[in-house]
Amino acid sequence: MNQTETIRDRILHAVGQRITEKARRWAPADQGRLRQSIYYAVSGGTLTVGAHASHADQMEFGSPPRILSQSEKDALTQWTRRKNMGIAKMGGRDLSAGAVIRKIEKYGIEGSKYGGRRGTPYTESKPYVSPTGTTRPFLRPAIHQTLPELKGIIRKALA
Secondary structure, X not given: OOHHHHHHHHHHHHHHXXXXXXXXXXXXXXXXXXXXXXXXXXXXXXEEEEEOOOOHHHHHHXXXXXXXXXXXXXXXXXXXXXXXXXXXXXXXXXXXXXHHHHHHHHHOEEOHHHOOOOOOOOOOOXXXXXXXXXXXXXXXXXXXXXXXXXHHHHHHHHO
């Protein structure tokens, strides 16, 4: 590896670390699996940032309406119990497990990929989007927030 490749990789590692730190702050956390699955990798001059959790893409982009499997319904029921939602009404909306399941099966998880709401602007310090059918992007906001820091990261790597 020559000196240019070493500096390039140092910059990519610094950018990857910064993006993953921000993404972990943006990522919604229930049991922490999504936050723990966020990673970055540098290989051949390419930076890859992602998340291994099975629900990462749904949180980032949304999903089309579909019939949920029994295991998904069970997971949503457990989630509503952990959040003490029961059959309570919040802001006039029924947030029981049944209501959440019906909404996802009828409307999907709304997100920019599927033509629904985009969630919250990336400039907010901590977004809130209803957990009952809208996205909670975490990677794209982290990347957008890191872009203004690139000059500083590069200067530091070159110093």
